[in-house]
């Protein structure tokens with residue numbers, strides 16, 4: 143089994159024609175561009191954690207009924223330094239590397255003492271972000287790397303910190319209907335304050351600055367002070383609705399003093415994150431107009447979440463759907479030493495992911511008695527109790543268990559919606575099915591096949607979309623049987639029946655996230 147998680151993959155920078163079985167709709171033209179870890183050892187050295195692996199960007203290009211596959215390692219500074227040294231020399235989430243490649247130990251020590259925050263990796267392995275006509279490989283540090291979506295070539299290294307004072311930023315930005323990016327980052331002990339910063343990257347730049355990147359026009363929308371200067375919350379995504387930005391400040395926190403001293407103490411960054419099960423999880427609703435947190439304090443029990451699914455407003459309430467865990471065992475599970483032949487035994491999760499719905503009342507009766515459930519939506523069992531001190535305590539409704547890597551029809555982002563597409567995981571990190579969950583009826587459709595490990599399913603709307611689920615699901619499928627070639631699966635999103643599959647004779651890597659770029663959005667000049 144470790145062969146699937148921990149085996150290094152070869153890159154295939156030249157297009158490989160896939161063997162298509164079934165019929166691809168003629169309107170499906172464009173590139174599915176995805177990212178994830180592909181190299182887990184360099185020379186004699188090994189990464190400890192699956193999230194440490196060197197970013198391998200890959201793509202499936204759909205053109206006139208044919209499919210072409212390519213993959214290329216992100217030529218990050220991290221990749222280049224490691225390959226040159228033939229060992230891991232840059233620290234990642236779960237692996238601390240010594241000594242630093244570019245500076246000697248003394249210089250590095252000096253650097254750590256004069257700056258609290260260490261220099262992070264630019265191994266951007268999590269997702270792909272679009273700003274204007276540009277595409278970036280992203281992770282959660284301050285660095286993003288521009289890539290060419292056609293050739294997968296690595297371009298500029300961008301430091302968010304040059305445009306906005308953040309040390310970390312999510313790899314799950316949101317996009318509005320005009321294509322502007324909305325993202326969040328954490329500014330750590332800057333001018334004596336730690337805060338969460340929400341910023342916008344416009345989708346276009348003024349005509350006279352056409353050569354400049356949209357990042358130069360980045361604009362800070364607002365910020366939320368962290369409850370603690372040295373223990374900001376960790377977050378992997380956030381939510382948006384028509385009028386609000388939703389930030390869940392979970393008791394899964396970064397310890398800044400630990401982070402600043404990790405290198406000297408010989409421990410990895412991951413050990414600087416800890417779950418405080420006795421603390422609360424605060425739900426912040428930031429009003430887009432006033433740019434302020436609403437005045438009522440809203441909380442729920444301690445939990446850990448990575449992915450927001452969607453959020454929307456309905457009859458004076460904000461509905462927030464997330465995938466949550468009772469603790470942080472997910473990070474523990476992805477240590478490569480656990481993902482070996484004994485995977486089944488080692489990774490029996492103590493906590494399985496649960497898709498939960500939180501409902502926050504907005505314009506509730508201020509004179510309501512203590513203990514009243516302020517949720518008046520008949521469609522949910524989620525509650526929000528008024529407390530003595532005026533705080534609101536939310537308890538969620540369970541929508542479904544055992545799903546991760548959720549996607550929706552993005553036209554419904556921030557709006558009332560019905561369908562979630564996700565991979566199904568139960569007691570281990572192995573995805574075995576693709577699921578479509580109807581949040582209204584709680585019914586589930588799924589696709590599975592023997593020896594198949596499906597990736598995050600991406601919804602592509604059909605051009606004559608009438609209903610939310612008029613479209614296709616694209617998912618790249620890794621196979622655990624070496625005799626079975628991996629493939630890109632195309633499902634009809636409505637019925638979840640297979641329309642086509644495009645097999646490629648390569649060692650496909652298990653990836654994390656990505657985007658579908660329709661042909662109309664592709665700048666063909668750069669091909």
Ligand SMILES: CC1=C(/C=C/C(C)=C/C=C/C(C)=C/C=O)C(C)(C)CCC1
Pocket residue numbers: 193234235262263268281282283310378411412448449654
């Ligand atoms: C390097 C580094 C980080 C990297 C985190 C990563 C790589 C997280 C990946 C999360 C995923 C893939 C979650 C999936 O649900 C931190 C902790 C932000 C801060 C310290 C430096």
Ligand SMILES: [Fe+2]
Pocket residue numbers: 314378448449655
């Ligand atoms: Fe993610």
